[in-house]
Amino acid sequence: MTARDLRQTLNELGIEVKSASSSLDEETAQTVRELFTKQAVVPAEKVAVPARISVRDLADRLHTDASSVVQALVQLGVMVTANEEVDFGAAEQIAHRFNVVVVPEEEEPTETAAAPPAAEAGAVAAEAAPAAEEVAPAVLAPPRPPVVTIMGHVDHGKTTVLDFIRHTNVTEQELGGITQHIGAYQLVRNGRRITFIDTPGHEAFTAMRARGAQVTDVAVIVVAADDGVMSQTIEAIDHARAAEVPIIIAINKIDLATADQDRVKHQLVELNLVPEEFGGDTICVPISAKTGEGIDNLIEMILLVADLQELTAERDKLARGAIVEAKLDKRRGPVATVLVQEGTLRRGDATVAGVTSGKVRAMTDDRGEGVAFAGPSSPVQIMGLSSVPAAGDILEVVPNERTAKQIAEQRQLEQRQRELRPSAGRVTLQDFYEKMQEGETKDLNIVLKCDVQGSIEALQKSLEQLHHEEVQVRVIHAGVGDISQSDVMLASASNAIIIGFNVRIEPQGRHAAQDEHIDIRVYQVIYDVINDVKAAMLGMLEPVYEEVVLGRAEVRATFSISRVGIVAGCMVTEGRIVRGASVRVLRDGEVVHAGSVDSLRHLKEDVNQIAQGSECGIGVAGFQEWQEGDIIEAFQEQEVRRETL
Structure with missing residues (x-):
């Protein structure tokens, strides 16, 4: 849903909204949130499986791919390949993750029960009604807090905006007022949690900005009203677009006398970000990080955009998250900042992240306080990994440390193999x-x-x-x-x-x-x-195949040969006939059979091909209804090079 559609929906509800920058009171905002966060109810599907079933067959019955099932089994400590079998118990646990209930195959009814007589139908329905009410339908994953990335040109006020929101003073702690690392913070506003990732704006740290855009749900691009759109502003917009996340423009420093919001909006139009005031869908919020003007409206817009995405995540499962930042601390050893994306990460969990593994020995939140667990969209700093993971690695919880170590060692081996093939996985013009x-x-x-x-x-x-x-x-x-x-x-x-x-x-x-x-x-x-x-x-481009006729032969007589059947005595009239080639049998100009040459004889000898002007005996797989005058046309398909677009 676009911002324009949202305004139309609000107007239909009797809520007058002129633009996305308009403020809503808390009661109205809560009504809108409830409208867009209602979750659909989906009943669990029942699937019958045998006592033992291969991973590939189980994946087919769960309507997913085999690799997803293998990965889920690894998390349970079961190391198998797609062609190996698992027992019913393991299949039951895996099916639960895909919202599927498995039943033993022998319990699956083989015949459809006869319908009750019309007179008994009402009684049967009445007896079945209470039972139907007792079946609790499965509910989709609960909502999770949005993850917001703040990006923009250096010194345009990204950290100052987040500083005002958090009511702390981060900026003065950073070298030269420029953020030197990715910080992930969580705050509570109007009873809802929001996770912010503050990515550096200086060109030396552009790679960090790319990492931030990969884990975010909403990108807030801060543009100074006095400077306007700058080179790093364009880079930030391109990174957000590449990550395919919604963009909100925060026009900062509107308290300055030199502020020119209209100039900024016209510059955005040139970048195909058309503000709502100009008839587009880009939300532009004027703010002042210094005075706090417009900050509440910015947060409200973030929550509304997040609600439109219906962000959800399972909590009751093994945790999975992204490494936002990692370093080697002289006192604490490897330390990693993790953004939990699904499941619940707990102290003591065995984890694997990229090519490193370990156990969560300690875990702190964004305020430095120790925590025992962290749910979806929560940023935490963990200790206990064997080495420093790479930023952007996926952290996963596995059943035990032994499994984590095995997975890490396997990934190390695969990494060494990839290094021997450095171009694998990367696009080039040649391939x-x-x-x-x-x-x-x-x-x-x-x-x-x-x-x-x-x-x-x-x-x-x-x-x-x-x-x-x-x-x-x-x-x-x-x-x-x-x-x-x-x-x-x-x-x-x-x-x-x-x-x-x-x-x-x-x-x-x-x-x-x-x-x-x-x-x-x-x-x-x-x-x-x-x-x-x-x-x-x-x-x-997809390859184009062209049919090339190899030759034609005319049926002159038919012969019955023991252990072979009826074969056609032919004269090759054009080209050549090749054993194994595709053929079609034509009778009066119409195709009566299509197959392949499975026997080809000249006199009494088996041959691989026969040329024009020679007599031969031809047998075609699955066809014996020959008639004199039939035409056998042999052909093959060849890929044709595409020279034009």
């Missing part, structure tokens, strides 16, 4: 088709860097005109200047290639590209860019 995910529409994501703005406009327009019903070029970010580490990290997060035009690659960018295995192409001629991308798109 883009093989790297594409399955789907009807394929996207070629491009980060474009040029020497001047005019080159960007010309190249971006030319690239986006290279379209096809199966392929789409997406320029996810375009900017002026050399290729930097920031560009590489965005390409890494979006599985994109980087194209540079009359620019250089910065040393840090080159090193990052080597580490992340990102394909960078630098050109001096626009036509070379277009031709290379066009070639990549041709490689992306």
